[in-house]
Amino acid sequence: MASKKNRTFDYKDVEDLQVYMTAQGKIHPATRTGLSGREQRRLKRAIKYARLMSLISYVS
Amino acid sequence: MTEHKHIYQAMFLLDNEEVRKGFNAAKDWIQSSLEKHGLEVKVLRLWGERQLAYPIGGRKRATYLLGWLEGSGDMVNEVKRELYLIGPAFRCLFLQEDEIPEEELVHGIQKMEDSELIIPEEIQEPDFEEPYEEPEEEQAATDEPKEEKSEKSEKTEEVKTDG
Numbered sequence: 001m002a003s004k005k006n007r008t009f010d011y012k013d014v015e016d017l018q019v020y021m022t023a024q025g026k027i028h029p030a031t032r033t034g035l036s037g038r039e040q041r042r043l044k045r046a047i048k049y050a051r052l053m054s055l056i057s058y059v060s
Numbered sequence: 061m062t063e064h065k066h067i068y069q070a071m072f073l074l075d076n077e078e079v080r081k082g083f084n085a086a087k088d089w090i091q092s093s094l095e096k097h098g099l100e101v102k103v104l105r106l107w108g109e110r111q112l113a114y115p116i117g118g119r120k121r122a123t124y125l126l127g128w129l130e131g132s133g134d135m136v137n138e139v140k141r142e143l144y145l146i147g148p149a150f151r152c153l154f155l156q157e158d159e160i161p162e163e164e165l166v167h168g169i170q171k172m173e174d175s176e177l178i179i180p181e182e183i184q185e186p187d188f189e190e191p192y193e194e195p196e197e198e199q200a201a202t203d204e205p206k207e208e209k210s211e212k213s214e215k216t217e218e219v220k221t222d223g
Contacts, residue, residue, distance in 0.1 A: 049155070052153060053071055053151065054073070054112040054114055054122070055113060
């Protein structure tokens with residue numbers, strides 16, 4: 001799933017974030033996303049900000 | 061003590077009821093509130109009007125306002141405290157950033173006419189489920205044995221009185 005190296009995530013880019021989430025709304029593990037530890041943490045933070053601003057639901 | 065200034069990206073969720081009264085009024089209120097607490101507003105623009113992923117306080121749609129600010133953490137805390145108590149915004153997010161992107165700086169403080177922003181009406185749906193009513197046939201079936209029981213009890217009473 002990961003294509004770029006040392007990539008960043010924007011919480012406003014909902015479509016990009018949803019690629020890394022299950023249909024239920026869970027975040028895929030790093031083993032599946034193929035992101036590094038730092039990138040996975042960036043992803044986690046971006047998804048949580050998006051959930052806070054009601055751009056992504058917590059559960060679906 | 062010197063205050064360290066940082067750049068912040070801010071997102072505000074505006075109540076559509078307030079935005080219908082006038083987008084510029086709501087935006088100006090946010091801007092004046094930020095400036096009152098010493099924050100320098102570099103960019104403040106409409107990000108979009110969209111449906112919420114989950115309802116917040118009965119609201120199903122909201123208007124998103126995006127801003128880029130410069131100020132200290134204490135100023136941001138004071139603004140947050142005020143915004144959650146009064147004003148058109150019901151949720152806000154402040155994120156510290158390294159710099160303002162050039163494509164954002166182009167927008168500046170957006171000025172648009174209120175008629176340009178069209179906000180669809182929310183469809184009111186009942187929050188509660190309708191109470192379950194048993195079908196009439198089943199009710200009738202349940203009533204019959206009760207009557208029988210009452211008849212039986214009358215008979216026993218009669219027997220008792222005879223004795």
